[in-house]
Amino acid sequence: MMEELEALSKLIGGTPLLRLRRIAPEGAEIYLKLEYTNPGGSHKDRIAYYMIRDAVEKGLLRRGDPVIEVSSGNTATAIAWIASRLGLRAMLILEPEVSEVREMALRLLGAETVRIESEEEQFRRAGEMAEEMGGVFLNQFENEANIKAHYETTGPEILEQMNRDIDAFVMGIGTGGTIIGVGRRLKEEIGSVRIIGVVPRGSALLHEEARHEDRIGGLSKVIKPRFYIENRHIVDQVIEVSQAMAIETVRRLAAMEGLLVGPSTGAAVHAAIEVAEELGEGCRLVTIAADSLFRYPQLLRM
Ligand SMILES: Cc1ncc(COP(=O)(O)O)c(C=O)c1O
Structure with a gap:
């Protein structure tokens, strides 16, 4: 099986990084890593x-x-x-x-x-x-190989694609594997980088108990993922995004950037815009397009 595993490793990752031209605030650079270009359609x-x-x-x-x-x-x-x-x-x-x-x-x-x-x-x-x-x-919520995958592949790819010049990394939290794996790698190499998590409005991650009805596919609402809890020091801030705002940003990404992305990407880009406005002129942010809108046929009617 090792030969087949080796062949598969060449198919996964190495995803493109795209600069958002119209939706980003003036003077800010927001880059989106297109993870939906993986063969299975996601990170x-x-x-x-x-x-x-x-x-x-x-x-x-x-x-x-x-x-x-x-x-x-x-x-x-x-x-x-x-x-x-x-x-x-x-x-x-x-x-x-x-x-x-x-x-x-x-x-x-x-x-x-x-x-x-x-x-x-x-x-x-x-x-x-x-x-x-x-x-x-396999249990992605407990399996350290989840964090390791992003520490060893997604993180280094981002560093290289951004020439090691990054002010903030923004990512939705589901299992927490991506934000902790990428976040750990980026912080090892760039002391000043800010790692920002994104959850649906009212997530139990930020409140005693989950509130509101907002749900965003793939992001943590009720479960408090162990990887996040145990590695909280890596995450500088967590931003809540409403379901409506996530969907609205999906719509704007389609109309303004020519991209069909899933709702968790809408949430991440909305949060990235907020952070870019705070950081101001010349800031360089990266976030991830985890999957495509085609994964959510019910949303294609919007
Ligand atoms: C669409 C989508 N976005 C974001 C995430 C969050 O990724 P992670 O589990 O690495 O925190 C997931 C996780 O399932 C997802 O499916």
């Missing part, structure tokens, strides 16, 4: 690859073995296509609300899917399945 290809490679290297996975994950989103897709190429059996635990189209896409890739009601039950069942079937529960 999660990087971590799915790292988590699977890590398990293979530890001798925990052989061809035909199950790789199990709790995910209804980008991580699920990333695991499904990578597992297919490696001859592994992707078993994905979905939340009950996931759209039929998403589930069909996962099944087309050969993944087995099951919908389970409560979050607690989803994680319990995943652990059980791994034990019963001799597979691995």
Whole structure:
């Protein structure tokens, strides 16, 4: 399997960095790293690859073995296509609300899917399945390979593409893997860089309990992710963005920049504009387009 893993590593990452020309405040430079150009359509290809490679290297996975994950989103897709190429059996635990189209896409890739009601039950069942079937529960919320993927690939790519001249990095927090991995790498190399997280308005990350109905796909609303809690010192500030503002920014990115991005990117760009206004003339910011609007067919009607 090592040869196939090597071949896959050449397909993932190395994504382009685009300067936003019209939506950025005058005099500010905002760059967007287009992670949706990864083969699976998101930044999660990087971590799915790292988590699977890590398990293979530890001798925990052989061809035909199950790789199990709790995910209804980008991580699920990333695991499904990578597992297919490696001859592994992707078993994905979905939340009950996931759209039929998403589930069909996962099944087309050969993944087995099951919908389970409560979050607690989803994680319990995943652990059980791994034990019963001799597979691995990847668990992106606990797996250090998540942070490592961004520390070793996304972070260095950004440093190189920006010629090591960056004032701030802005990123939505889901598992926290991207912001902590990239943030740690950038801070090691640029002492003054500001690392800014983004969550939906009313997220439990900033309040005792989640408030408001605002939800933004992929970003933390109820769960307080361990990677963020344990590495809080890396994040200088967390900005809340309403669902409506995230969607409005998606619309503006389409009209003004010719980009069709998902709602978490709308939220991140909205926050980046806020930070750029604060930092003023000549500032250089980077944020990430995690996925594309085509992942959210229901939003294409706006
Ligand atoms: C669309 C989208 N944006 C942002 C994120 C946040 O990334 P991370 O989990 O690395 O914090 C995710 C995570 O699932 C996502 O799916």
